[in-house]
Amino acid sequence: MSLLDRYICSGKGNSAAALKNKQEFQLATITCFYIAVKVTEPAQLGIETIVKLCRGFYKESTFYSIERAILKALDWRVCLASTSPMEFVRDYLSLSSVEQLTDVIIEHALAYSESATSDIFFVSCRPSTIAVALMAGAMNDTCALSSFDKDKIWRKLQSRLDFDLASDEVRRVEQHLLAKSTPCNSRRESHAAAQPRHSVAKSGEQPSSPVSVLQMD
Numbered sequence: 001m002s003l004l005d006r007y008i009c010s011g012k013g014n015s016a017a018a019l020k021n022k023q024e025f026q027l028a029t030i031t032c033f034y035i036a037v038k039v040t041e042p043a044q045l046g047i048e049t050i051v052k053l054c055r056g057f058y059k060e061s062t063f064y065s066i067e068r069a070i071l072k073a074l075d076w077r078v079c080l081a082s083t084s085p086m087e088f089v090r091d092y093l094s095l096s097s098v099e100q101l102t103d104v105i106i107e108h109a110l111a112y113s114e115s116a117t118s119d120i121f122f123v124s125c126r127p128s129t130i131a132v133a134l135m136a137g138a139m140n141d142t143c144a145l146s147s148f149d150k151d152k153i154w155r156k157l158q159s160r161l162d163f164d165l166a167s168d169e170v171r172r173v174e175q176h177l178l179a180k181s182t183p184c185n186s187r188r189e190s191h192a193a194a195q196p197r198h199s200v201a202k203s204g205e206q207p208s209s210p211v212s213v214l215q216m217d
Contacts, residue, residue: 003032003070003078012073014066027058031066039078040087086113088131089138095160096153101144108138116177125173132165133174 007028008015018028030050037045047060071078089109093102112134116122122130139150158165 003036003074004029007032007070007073010073013069015073027062027066028070030054030058031063031070034063035067035070035078040084042090083127085116085127085130085134086110088128089135092131092135092157096157098153101142104142104144105135105138108141109134112137112177115180119176119180121176122173126169128163129170129173130177132170133177136174137178 008018014024015028018025030053034045034047034050037043047063050063051058051060086106086109089106090102093105098105116130116134139145139153145153154165164170
């Protein structure tokens with residue numbers, strides 16, 4: 001939505017028409033979604049799929065044309081939008097080196113994220129802080145991780161970040177999230193999850209369409 005808002009507010013190209021014409025608005029919305037997926041998601045979404053989703057109402061060439069117009073209007077600054085908490089979760093997991101359990105933790109974190117989306121409390125919270133809370137809840141729901149493993153992950157992550165994972169802000173967000181959410185495993189560890197992480201607190205440590213560099217090795 002941020003890409004769409006910024007495009008329409010830019011006043012460049014054909015952006016003004018998106019507010020006056022239903023089809024132009026629909027086309028711009030779908031194309032912004034397509035761009036966002038390319039930039040932020042690990043899975044690739046081909047333009048052919050977009051055309052199918054629109055039941056052939058728009059042609060590939062039309063999407064390519066509006067995509068170029070949107071990118072030009074935004075000066076190609078597609079990464080200025082606010083990073084989502086789940087993007088931070090994926091980055092944190094990458095820094096924590098827990099490849100074998102990444103998919104499981106992300107699945108559980110998504111469940112918490114859906115709960116947080118409907119709570120106005122999180123509107124004023126930083127995405128990076130919410131991500132820590134999502135990860136905390138997800139890790140507590142992951143039986144494959146022992147207390148030692150969790151402590152090791154938090155210590156390693158703390159050593160690679162420039163903010164305190166056990167700060168009052170993080171704890172407040174984490175406790176609020178865990179208090180209102182229903183984890184995947186029936187909240188059997190919700191009490192433990194809400195407790196401060198003492199170890200962390202003490203450690204101190206396509207050819208016609210532009211391709212996202214995140215997809216390139």
